[in-house]
Amino acid sequence: MEHGIKPSYPRIKILEYLITKRSHPTVDEIYSNLVKEIPTLSKTTVYNTLNLLISANIVRVVASEENETRYDADVTSHGHFKCEKCGAIYDFRIDVGALKTDDLKNFKIKEKNVYYRGICEECLDNIENKI
């Protein structure tokens, strides 16, 4: 595994889950799905591994207003949209660098997050079709 982390089986599977699913899952989602394949997996290992991946900058936490921590293996700059109907978190492209932030000119910015909330296209369509 990259960044000097030893690639144990649980670690590989957890990162693989994040990369392939791209659902910005919670610890619970990761654990519930992987425990089928790795019956000895513990939730503590999921927490440990995610925190390890975060300190290695391979994984990021999705900023949100909810008190549910969601994880993302895409560490490139992009925004998140959470649908309040279906709960899904969508990625979207956004040029965060284009934003002028004079107020922070003497601050050291390490990470930028853009988080929107609303109703996704699919849920809007469903509402229309019900009428």
Place this chain on the structure above:
Amino acid sequence: MEHGIKPSYPRIKILEYLITKRSHPTVDEIYSNLVKEIPTLSKTTVYNTLNLLISANIVRVVASEENETRYDADVTSHGHFKCEKCGAIYDFRIDVGALKTDDLKNFKIKEKNVYYRGICEECLDNIENKI
């Protein structure tokens, strides 16, 4: 109180705390400070009141990566910067409307959050002075 909420004493004090302090406090901070003045205050009341103010759109939750909910009585559009040294959350002006988001053109956006993390000017100065 605005928006049809009856202005009880705890409600007034909680909103007043948010407006005057502007520190984006946690429930714990609000409770710990106000209980000095209102000895019968309960933490549940703080939670109830904040949730009430949120549904009335008088108060917003600050989006972040931490699992600590922080509240803000400034519901106008602005960004938040969290200093990882001192923990303070700074407001900054940002023109969120300037961001193009073609990916979300068929989505209904209800709320936009911009959250930065890094080191604030004051903490950077302190680090320099120690050298």
Place this chain on the structure above:
DNA sequence: TTTAAATTTGTAATTATTACATTTTTATTA
């Protein structure tokens, strides 16, 4: 193969938040 180091596990502790029944306060009406 022995030994040491790293990783994983399970349980307990901590913390944040909500649920809910009871009490208190406030407003309404006789």
Place this chain on the structure above:
DNA sequence: TAATAAAAATGTAATAATTACAAATTTAAA
């Protein structure tokens, strides 16, 4: 004003997320 009803606040218990930590297991090194 006194009785009543409605709203708000309180305290405790329940739930859920996360971390702490010691013991067990696995992996790597000698």
